[in-house]
Amino acid sequence: MTDTVNMPLSGITVLDLGQVYQGPYAAMLMARAGADVIKVEPVDGEPVRRRSAVSKGAMLPLAMLNSNKRGITLNLKSEEGRHLLLRLVEHADVLLENFAPGVMDGLGVGWEVLHAVNPRLIYASASGFGLSGPDRDALAMDLTIQAVSGAMSVTGFPDGPPLKSGPTFADFLSGTHLYGAVLTALFERTRTGKGRLVEVAMVETVYPALASNLSLLYGTSGAVTTRTGNRHGGLAIAPYNVYPAGDGHVAILCIKEAHWTNLLRAMGREDLADDPRFSTNALRVRNLEATDAVVEAWTTARTRAEIFAAIKQFRIPCAPVRDLEEVMNDPHMHERGMLEWVDHPELGRVVLPTSPLRIHGADRPATAPSPMLGQHNEEVFGGLLGLSSDEIADLRAKGAI
């Protein structure tokens, strides 16, 4: 996609068969690091593209996660389509997919077949439960993984139902792991010359993130309340909560003892400095309700900006709860180039993320909007594989592309 060589992944070609969020995000990180990423979609588009039937906005995630890729169509259920994939694999360093386990094998284009075609190919598979084990074939999406992984059981209030996290973090956590797995294999290949099958299971990427919550189970028989509302997941830190403000909410926490003594100063409550209920973190945890009540009495009477201003000078971890409109327009992320206003051919002027991976001194490619369906069919099938216009037209007529 670029001739610049000062990008970490320049010269690396990726076939991105990813769909929805997990696979496409991993491949987007590769594209933003300089790889030539070819997004391979079925002839009627990937699921998020088809969601535009609900509303135009429902396609925004497609634009967010597929910048700087070239787009082709390929019908893997046709003989010609599979043949084209094998030819593309000859030119590729990485093939990435997040179909259910066994789908690619069933189509005759699984790891073993592709590895025989190109022994240097890194084949990356992401799925809900991985390529082995008793739950391998359970269907998985972000929602169901949040359910089975335990994430929902620790989200929400103790007296309320289990709740999903609003961000589809299981998709993105596993997509980011997939990027890491591919780069691990690319690094290893510089030593061995060999490609690898690499694999990430969504449910496994959630487990480490439950570290705080799991600590609550330690030494118990398991019958403990693990939904702690906005309090620390391990109930090991206080204050640690989201407190009501006059115009919304603020998050405040005290990691060090100095944070607490400074918070007392910020609140004008130095009278509590020697209060035996609050003098250490362990004591404040034992007196959770009373500790939170002190903070809440102060925040409730103030705006988010007033609280933040009063607290900032004392270096206490604190943040306003922001809504999406504020976040999308965040001056900080726009100044840093993480977010950009882009004129998208299908969606108009929208905010797109770039890549959270910053490699200082390396160039970053200019943003190219996500491809339209099959936009680069001629370029890729003609340029990379050397097919003629007639051959491409024939493949299109047959429904292979």
Added chain:
Amino acid sequence: MTDTVNMPLSGITVLDLGQVYQGPYAAMLMARAGADVIKVEPVDGEPVRRRSAVSKGAMLPLAMLNSNKRGITLNLKSEEGRHLLLRLVEHADVLLENFAPGVMDGLGVGWEVLHAVNPRLIYASASGFGLSGPDRDALAMDLTIQAVSGAMSVTGFPDGPPLKSGPTFADFLSGTHLYGAVLTALFERTRTGKGRLVEVAMVETVYPALASNLSLLYGTSGAVTTRTGNRHGGLAIAPYNVYPAGDGHVAILCIKEAHWTNLLRAMGREDLADDPRFSTNALRVRNLEATDAVVEAWTTARTRAEIFAAIKQFRIPCAPVRDLEEVMNDPHMHERGMLEWVDHPELGRVVLPTSPLRIHGADRPATAPSPMLGQHNEEVFGGLLGLSSDEIADLRAKGAI
């Protein structure tokens, strides 16, 4: 840590100055991929180790995220301590830290100094807001990042307060990105021979995960409800919810039209197949309440197991909401080797995660429990730097290690 060479990162030495979750997790992924990871703690231990004052269980996260590392102590506020760090850097490929921006520079051991000592060193920094921009110096933890990133504003019910996600996903999402950034630089170094400063900002790693939620804002003036309870974050899919069962809850969603028609069969509600309220996903989204009511009426009268059994044969995405006790003992993750029962010298018999990164054909190191504070001081300062026992004793007496 191992002599086996069939590990992707064998021969790579990592100085892990990470603390709490984000940095240590990235370094643990490196250790599990075969790197020699040296965990560098202050003389009184990192924050999670000190949390054991609250309860022994509060130290479980330390055990979870620091397996397969060697542990040393180093007082970076002492001249001798800084000198030792510079000598260690001569032997290192990667140094990783998640202090607030500027802390390492302030100590005289920032990127520029270390890069001069070892031009091949990859210096990895993770922080809340990154190394530049107006919010650079705001203190950040998982809780505050969940607040400012917009994640809380989309978690919870429309009529309830904003909520944090129970898992500390901002820490882990950014920690995983940090792993990806380091591997990107390691890969690039095989071409250039040069080390890089790489950087990850927590708040930036959350933004892409809001893709569904942000789609709700498209084409509006911003005044939209973005907390959707357990429904799809973009309100673009139905059914998509967590439904009450007789003995808990289940998550069910229909991505394809076939899922809906199959769900009707599973529920014995084929009479609704031609109902004009439900015949397409777009229509079901328009009739969300009625759609959910149909599913809920069926789930409420059944157990999780009954629902799962009835649905599984029809290949509809569905999962029970599991609690932590179930997850910790999950036969699937134990069979796959993601989870292991380990006798930990400080905590006894506990379940520890390994690595979600599976590189087929590569060896994985056997689990070594997280080091005790300073456990490998003699081994590292003696072995790697060649210091004598007397010199090490002297450094200890001076409080440098």
